[in-house]
Amino acid sequence: MRLARRLWPGSVRARATLGATAVVAIALAAASFALLGILHSNLQRSANDAATQQADTVGRLATQGKLPDLLPLAHGADFIQVVDAEGRVVAASQNLTGRPAVGHLRPHDGELRATWSGKPFHDEHRQRIVAVTAQTPTGKVTVYAGTSLRDADQADGITEVALGIGTPLLLATVALVTWWVTGRALRPVEAIRSEVAEITGHALHRRVPVPDAQDEVARLARTMNATLDRLEDAVVRQRRFIADASHELRSPITVLRTQLEVALAHPDPALWPDLVSEVLEDTVRLQDLAADLLLLARLDAAEPVESGPLDLADLCRTALAARHGDRIPVGMRLEPGITVEGSHGRLTRLLTNLLDNAQRHADEHIELALHTDAATGTAVLEVTDDGPGIPDADRDRVFERFTRLDDARSRDLGGAGLGLAIARDIATHHHGTLTAEPHPRGARIVARFPLSPPGAEMP
Template identity: 85%
Template sequence: MRLVRHPWPGSVRARATLGATAVVALALTAASVALFAMLHADLQRNANDAATAQADTVGQLAAEGKLPDLLPLTHGADFIQVVDSSGRVVAASQNLVGRPAVAHLRPHEGRLRATWSGEPFGEGHRQRIVAVTAQTPGGAVTVYAGTSLRDADAADEITKVALGIGTPLLLATVALVTWWVTGRALRPVEAIRSEVAEITGRALHRRVPVPAAQDEVARLARTMNATLDRLEDAVVRQRRFIADASHELRSPITVLRTQLEVALAHPDPALWPDLVRDALEDTVRLQDLASDLLLLARLDAAEPVSRIPLDMAELCRTTVAARHGDRLPIDTRLQPGLTVEGNRGWLVRLLTNLLDNAQRHADRRIELVLHTDQDARLAVLEVTDDGPGIPDADRERIFERFTRLDDARSRDLGGAGLGLAIARDIAHQHHGTLHVEPHRNGAGIVARLPLSPSGP
């Protein structure tokens, strides 16, 4: 099916110019019509007033019986004529002497007036004629007074010519100015587009130019640069993650292959239990590492998960109770009644990773404390131990992926340096935080999670 394209300009610049010109054209048309109508009505009213004044004056003279045969013209009147009820002209101005009645329209008896545009006189211009009925000693007469509409006609013509010439010129000026202004306004946008088009996976360090003017385009450029910063950071993290994951996977795979090669080279049944045991440990390590990598990928993708109200004290108790074979017991101090909106599996994983980290480094004691920060409406989860502690310079680095402060020890205990990174990502997914904070015994890892709105 072929789509029919609408005849509409494709560029913002052309659309803005066309839209502005159309709006101005409509406004000018409405204003021109209104101006022309007002001017025409005003000139017609002036002519009508002049003729009416002359007719009233002559009508008063006729009523008093003082009507002369030759009627003088006043300013604004072009002719005047008095006609009796039989249609005979009884008086007229100099320019109508000897002419028949200019009209046969008779107003009703009394001082009523009738106004209409008469036929051309003299120079061929239209006339505004006013008829007034007056009672004289000899009977009723009709006074016709007229004034030329030459000024109104000339003004109408001049106005039409002026509008016919001025309107296209004004519209052309509006179009040119709009085209120029829009072009200057969109020039930074084109520069941004050109720069973004040049940015590739190998040139993520490039940024779009920010205009000096503090306008919407400048804010767009700053937002675009912030987005590019996040994109570059994400790509760098992804590349580092892939490199670290490849390195971490290579080590157990190499060890597992070596063990299998040794088993094949020395088919001694007495060695097989140890070889199988070691191979199983490396297989479990590979499985755990693959699970961690999959969870990190889900966290990075911010996949939606179901969230329900969770009693944090109950979650901590069941998590600690389910840990069998821990090197050290875990002392707990849990404030009841703290409810958090979250995913149970992920929060259990967060707590498990924190406790696993404490088990690796503690000397004789591990403490788990849950309390609330009512001012900030937060549930505070603290895991502390009496181990060697964390140097100040490394208190943020330990949350980076594949980071080990004691590489040999962590590798022997099966750690890949992902536990705390996963725990922090889970905390962020729940709109919380995870940091190393000072503690009376040195430092501890503290998670802060928002309390449920329906909680205490």
């Protein structure tokens, strides 16, 4: 087994060439044996038919008592001889005049004809001989007719030589053509391999060459380029995320350091309560930012979370009941009995982020609505406010990480621009969507989730 593995060619090109050549060799061998067999059989049958016809003709003459001493040869016959029961030559063709009787093979009792191949006269070439018995007025005789197998033997020999020379040449041609065609077919693969080997984390802009032919290799190249596009986009997003996260973390850390330096420079106990309050506020902001970054990392890693059927109306009521100190009361229009598959903690976080965003921008009114869309089979969760709204051009950008449409105001309110980004990632992980849609006044954020299949049991 190890020896076979060592001898087995390692390259695809060599294996394809070996396989194609082996298949053609087997096919040629089978066809050659079949051709030789059919050719030999046909030539033997032709010789046998000619001898049989000549022997039958002479046999009829013998039966009628019209047998001449010198027998004429018909076309295709090589010799003819008539021998009586005592082994004496009664009649023969001219080329056997004076020759002894063939006589070493006769039909058995009850048989009219016997056939064999051989050299009846050892100085001659092979013959196809037919022996026929006939009853004459003077007694029983045996008619021997022979047909030369010279042409059949020569045809067999020529065919064997031709196959012996032509088969290796054809196999060599098949091997060379397969090697050349396979090499041309695999040339783009080698170009793709070479290009991929040069792609590193600092050269993600490079792409593999796409062959002109619309074949499997071209589709492979396009698929690899699409994968490289996604990889480059993911790396760019990651680098931008790291830069933005560093920037966001640097601001509260800088403020904390400044406040602590002021406290050390002015050790006045009367100032400590205000300083501690400010430090605590910035610490909470830093803690919330760290928690958001950790959640984003887990969402990007697609960590599995416990999920099951959830009643969205109950989830909304529970989330609202846990909120304290909201600036604006939240109105509710919740359709009962809407069940989706998901994580209770993640969907609560999604709703909390949407409500926090509305609280930052609303003037006087926030509404939470829940209903189903029968046309799409989805649960629709909407949070609307009467704030400044979201411009049409920014409806997708607001879901990007660290995006603030009003940067100064968001920083004052403690926002890092991650709330809506986290909410959209959560919706995506639940096979849903989160979009900003038109609203007469203010913003309207809509989340859609697939409904649970009928019969799903609540935990």
